[in-house]
Every structure is written in structure tokens, then in C-alpha cells.
Amino acid sequence: MSPTSKSTSPLLTVENLTVDFLSDESPVRAVNAVSFDVSRGETLVILGESGSGKSVSTSAVMDLIDQPPGDIVSGRISFDGAPIGNLRGEPRRLINGQKIAMIFQDPLAYLNPVYTVGRQIVEIFACHGVASGKEARERSIELLRRVGIPEPDTRIDQYPHQFSGGQRQRVMIAMAIALKPDLLIADEPTTALDVSVQAQILDLLRDLQNETGMALILITHDLEVAASMADRVIVMNRGEIVEAGVARDVFTSPRHAYTKKLISALPHGDTAEGGNRRSTIPSGETVLKVENLTKEYLFSQGLFGKKQSFRAVNDVNFEIRKGETLGIVGESGSGKSSVARMLLRLTEPTAGRAIFAGEDIFSMNQARLLAFRRKVQMVFQDPYGSMNPRMSVHAIISEPWAIHGDILPQARWKDRVVELLELVGLNPEHVDRYPHQFSGGQRQRIAIARALASEPDLIICDEAVSALDVSIQAQIIDLLADLRTRLGLSYIFITHDLPIVRHFADRIVVMKQGEIVEDGSTSAIFANPVHPYTQSLLEATPVPKWMAVRAPRPTGRARDALTL
Known part of the structure; x- marks a missing residue:
């Protein structure tokens, strides 16, 4: 059988799998009577939202x-x-790693921070008795x-923290394929990655599959990734x-109604089918004007090394008007979050001005800065990390x-x-609960409610929906759009998710290596991207497998028809 051919008989078969988790009250059924199979050379995608039972099924x-x-x-x-369900000890070790391998969502959590990546890969060969010493290192x-x-000859001796997120995921893939498994299970391998890095990882998985003929089970809640990879799909909901x-x-x-709901939640940009959630409020007065914003960091090589500088943000200029949403897009390290932190004076700039209500933010004293922060709020990517777990919602x-002190009397x-809470779609009885008692989407709604409490004019959303399921993303975007219309809010919406920013932003600035390389209306950027970097970002957007032409990918108007 050639590496790329698909076997007619299943390689893996799961029949009527049911899994409970014990609790103080009664068992919680995480997986209920689940059955599926996958053949050699085939890609099976398990699709569903958080808590649907996807990862539990493959962990079994x-x-x-x-x-x-x-x-x-x-x-x-x-x-x-x-x-193989009852295999333990040595018989199980002959399966795991050699026959079936797994890639996890967060490589930093699964790579040991105190060992070099080389040592961790070599360990796989040693544990299975395949190779040791110089041979294991060369492999x-x-x-x-x-x-x-x-x-790789040099980087094999580096530690996980010295690699980017995409590179750490590649290291995890290297470990997973070390023993040439027949089945590779990839659990959300691209969820936290930039669109271009995501495309590279997916292309790598396709190439490995074509070369070796391995079966691939891809677990994801990203419908676009699923459509670009799957031969077959199973959709899970509530186990x-x-x-x-x-x-x-x-x-x-x-x-099924649930599948229809997931697909309908996908943003469709300018297409008539999905419409968009851009502002319907005519642009009014300028809320914020940023001029020549620059941030340099000084560092030295070693204890007595010569001081060197790194320019994280270089001469950035933009403005935002009342009721408008400005999208800032770019990959990790492009300077997006650095801009946001400087605008809130969480990080001091090296140079530049930011004019808000006729006053330069960077010249404000502590009293003026406090008043400014009442009018400009931020919603962070990780709501759990930005809330005190010991504080109630109230x-x-x-x-x-x-x-x-002067916003509202304590009696009210x-x-x-x-x-x-009602404004952001939560119930009054949630008022005395704590952050750990809510889902990710609910915690983000609480973060938005907190941002609204000071009655701001501008909210900065830093990857505020990146880690959420597609239907929760749609709910949060709809909520932000409704609040913008009702309260006249302006947003700076920082993201690496191009379909969402197309759906929500009025204007876009594209950042690369600390600089703005392109800016314009959302429609113009997506229809006719000018800068090669913008074009590469758009080309990296996943395309449904049954429509995909691997090279070149369609861009601009040619992609408008490629909706699910």
C-alpha cells in the first residue's frame, strides 16, 4: 500500500464508549455511547465546543x-x-508512542522546562529501546x-522557553512522529497560533501523512481548520x-440543529449570507489620535555584555473616531499588544504622542491618568488571569x-x-459567584461588564475572543456590536483572527515587526491587499479541503466565494 492510500478496514475502532467523572454529588457523564473509526491514511476530524467530550474520547x-x-x-x-482498552504496563507502552502518538494543545505545558528539547526527544528513543547515545541524538x-x-544542530541544546509557540508545537510533532506511529492524534494543535503559523503546522501534518500513510485524528473547535483538513467529520455536543x-x-x-448552529456562527465578512457587525454609526469626532508611537527595549548579552536595543514598536500612527472599531492585526511579536499597553500607560513609550480629549496621555500626571483610565478600559485575552479569583462577581x-469614587453611590x-450583568447576557443570581464557577465565555462577559462599569468612551480588546469556541465568539462579537450601537463606544480590536476582524472592524491596520505596513477600510484591505505581508496573511486562511488548490491559494475577491 502506498503512503498516501487509504485502507478500507479501520485502523482504530471505538465502540459505545461511555466515560463518567466522579463528583461529590453524582457522576458527570462526559462521553455517552460514542462510536467512531479511522482508517490508514485518513483524516478524521472530531469537532465540537469546549466540554463536548472530544478530548476525553481520545484520551481514553x-x-x-x-x-x-x-x-x-x-x-x-x-x-x-x-x-487495547484494558492494556496496562508494558503492553500499553508498546502501543503508546510506537503505534499511537498524541500532540497536545499547549506544548509549553507538556515540555519539561528544565530539560533541553533534544534530551526530551532522545528520551523517547531510549524509553522504547530504539536508539541511544550518538545515534539517538542524530535522529x-x-x-x-x-x-x-x-x-537543528544548535537548537537541539536549547530549552522550551527559547522557542516560539509555533516552534514548540513543531517540537511536539517531532516527538510524536519519532517512532513513526500508525495513528497520530492532534488535540487542538493550532488553537493559540497565528494564522500563518497555523497554516505551516497544518501543511506539515498533511505532508507527514502523505509520506508515511499514517491515520490522523484532529480534534478542534475551529470549523475552518476542520474543513481544510477533514476526510470525515464527527460533531460532538454534550458528550x-x-x-x-x-x-x-x-x-x-x-x-443536525447543533451543526447548523456552529456553521451559522462563522463570520462571513462582506458576503450577503452572513452580513457583518461593523458600525452603523457615522464616524464623528476623533476619540484618540496616535502620533509616532515608538518603544525601544535595552538588553545586554550576558552579565557584562554591551547594551543593545530592540525596537518593538516603530513610528506608529493612527486615529479612531467615536462609534468606530479599529482592528489591529498581525502575528505574535508584531507589536500589537505593546501598542495597547502603552496607550493605557502600563508600559511607558520611548517616543510619540497619544492625544485623548485634547491631552497627551503620556504627559498626564497621576490624577489626570486616573481620570483617563475611567474613560479608556481594556478587555484582556484571558479573563480568568485578569480577575482576582477570591473576589465575587459583585x-x-x-x-x-x-x-x-464619584461614578456611583455605594447604595446603588x-x-x-x-x-x-443583564446587559452582557448573564443572570442576576450570578452576582455572588466567583470566576472559577463560570465558563470561559461567561468570564469574558464579566470582564466586559467590568469594563462598562466606568462608563468608558473607548475599550481596547486584546485578543478578547481568540481562545473561545466559535459560537461563543459570535455571541461576544454580537454583544460588543450591540453595545457600540447603544452606547456609542469605540473599540480598538487587537487580533490575529482575520475572519473575525473582517466581520467586526470598520478599519484595519496591519502590523509587522513593530511597524504599520498597511492600513485602510476593512473592505479595501480584504478585497485588494497591497503589501506582500498582508497578502501572505490572507493566503494563510484555511480553505475547505474539497475546494483547496494547494498553490497558489486564492486572495482578495477570489476568496469571497469560499464560504462554508
Whole structure:
């Protein structure tokens, strides 16, 4: 059988898998009677939102569910025709790594920070008795070269923190394919990556599959990634499979209401089918004007090394008007978040001005800065990380009133907290709960309510929806758009997610290596990108597999028709 051919008999079969997790009250059913299979050379995508049971199902295949609290109630798992569900010890080690391997979502959490990446790859060969010493090191270098790590002879001796997010994911892929497994399970391997890095990782997985004929199970909540990779799709919701079939059929003619809801949540930019959530408020007076904003960092090589400078932001200029949304896009390290932090005076600039209400932000004294921060708020990417876990929702949302003192009498705080919760789509009974008692999407709504508490004119959203499921993303974007219309808010919307910014922003600036390389209206940027970097970002957007022409990818107006 050639590497690219697909076998007619399943390599992996999962039948009627049911998994519970024990709790103080009653068991929670995470997976209920799930059945699926995958053949050699085939890509099966398991699609669904957080908590749908995707990762639990494949963790059971790898025997990675801790028991207790996990409890595999029923089910049969077979690999290459033989049952593996009850394998433990040495028989299991002959399967995991050698026959079935897994790539996890967060490589930094699974790579040991105190060991070099080379040592961690060599360990795989040693543990399975495949190679050791110089041979294992040479194989590890070749693996790093194969997955696209530059200068692998040198970088093999570096530590995980010395690699970018995309490079760490490549290291994880190198470890997973070290023993040439027959099945590779990739659990959300591109969720936190920039669009261009995401495209590189997906292309790498395709190439490896074509070369080796391995089966691939890709777990994701990203519908565009799923459409670009899948031969077959299963859709999970609340622990159950609600739809399954050939990828094209599932995406173009979904049958189940949940699948239809997921697909309808995809942003469709300028297309008539999906419309957009751009501002309908005519641009009024300028809210913020940024002039020649620059940030340099000084560093030295070693304890006594010569001081050197790194320019993270270089001569950035833009303005934003009342009721307008300005999108700032670019890859990690492009300077997007540095701009946001400087605008809030969380980081001091090296040069430049930012004029708000006729006054330069960077010249404000502490009293003026406090008044400014009442009018400009920020919603961070990780709402859990930006909230005190010991504070209730009431305390979190009312904190701005305690700080500023003159916004609202304390006697009205509780009523106003309830009003804000209802405004962002949460219930009044949530007022006394704590952050850990909410989902990611609910916590982001709380963060938005807190930002609204000080009655701001401008909200800066720094990757505010990047980590959320597609339907939750749509809800948050709809919420932000509605608030913009009702309250006349302006937004600076920082993201690397191009479909979302196309759906929501009125104007876009594109940043690369600290500089703005292109700016203009959203329609103009997507229809006729001028700068090669902007073009490369648009070309990296996933294209449905049944429509894809691997090179060149369509750009501008040619992609408008490629909606799901």
C-alpha cells in the first residue's frame, strides 16, 4: 500500500464508549455511547465546543484518563483488529508512542522546562529501546530538521522557553512522529497560533501523512481548520455524537440543529449570507489620535555584555473616531499588544504622542491618568488571569466605582451590577459567584461588564475572543456590536483572527515587526491587499479541503466565494 492510500478496514475502532467523572454529588457523564473509526491514511476530524467530550474520547484511546476520578463505564477500543482498552504496563507502552502518538494543545505545558528539547526527544528513543547515545541524538536532529526547526544542530541544546509557540508545537510533532506511529492524534494543535503559523503546522501534518500513510485524528473547535483538513467529520455536543459523515456533506448540508448552529456562527465578512457587525454609526469626532508611537527595549548579552536595543514598536500612527472599531492585526511579536499597553500607560513609550480629549496621555500626571483610565478600559485575552479569583462577581464589577469614587453611590452598586450583568447576557443570581464557577465565555462577559462599569468612551480588546469556541465568539462579537450601537463606544480590536476582524472592524491596520505596513477600510484591505505581508496573511486562511488548490491559494475577491 502506498503512503498516501487509504485502507478500507479501520485502523482504530471505538465502540459505545461511555466515560463518567466522579463528583461529590453524582457522576458527570462526559462521553455517552460514542462510536467512531479511522482508517490508514485518513483524516478524521472530531469537532465540537469546549466540554463536548472530544478530548476525553481520545484520551481514553491513549489510556490517559485518571481513574478515579474518571470511570470508563463501558466501551470497546480496538487497534489494528486487537482490543487495547484494558492494556496496562508494558503492553500499553508498546502501543503508546510506537503505534499511537498524541500532540497536545499547549506544548509549553507538556515540555519539561528544565530539560533541553533534544534530551526530551532522545528520551523517547531510549524509553522504547530504539536508539541511544550518538545515534539517538542524530535522529533527534533529523526530526527537528524534518519539522522545520532552523539550525537543528544548535537548537537541539536549547530549552522550551527559547522557542516560539509555533516552534514548540513543531517540537511536539517531532516527538510524536519519532517512532513513526500508525495513528497520530492532534488535540487542538493550532488553537493559540497565528494564522500563518497555523497554516505551516497544518501543511506539515498533511505532508507527514502523505509520506508515511499514517491515520490522523484532529480534534478542534475551529470549523475552518476542520474543513481544510477533514476526510470525515464527527460533531460532538454534550458528550454525544450528533452528526457524522463525509466532510463536504457535513459542512455544506448539515442535518443536525447543533451543526447548523456552529456553521451559522462563522463570520462571513462582506458576503450577503452572513452580513457583518461593523458600525452603523457615522464616524464623528476623533476619540484618540496616535502620533509616532515608538518603544525601544535595552538588553545586554550576558552579565557584562554591551547594551543593545530592540525596537518593538516603530513610528506608529493612527486615529479612531467615536462609534468606530479599529482592528489591529498581525502575528505574535508584531507589536500589537505593546501598542495597547502603552496607550493605557502600563508600559511607558520611548517616543510619540497619544492625544485623548485634547491631552497627551503620556504627559498626564497621576490624577489626570486616573481620570483617563475611567474613560479608556481594556478587555484582556484571558479573563480568568485578569480577575482576582477570591473576589465575587459583585466585587469585580464594582471595583471601578470604589477606585474612582464619584461614578456611583455605594447604595446603588448592587442594582447596577445586576443591570450590567443583564446587559452582557448573564443572570442576576450570578452576582455572588466567583470566576472559577463560570465558563470561559461567561468570564469574558464579566470582564466586559467590568469594563462598562466606568462608563468608558473607548475599550481596547486584546485578543478578547481568540481562545473561545466559535459560537461563543459570535455571541461576544454580537454583544460588543450591540453595545457600540447603544452606547456609542469605540473599540480598538487587537487580533490575529482575520475572519473575525473582517466581520467586526470598520478599519484595519496591519502590523509587522513593530511597524504599520498597511492600513485602510476593512473592505479595501480584504478585497485588494497591497503589501506582500498582508497578502501572505490572507493566503494563510484555511480553505475547505474539497475546494483547496494547494498553490497558489486564492486572495482578495477570489476568496469571497469560499464560504462554508
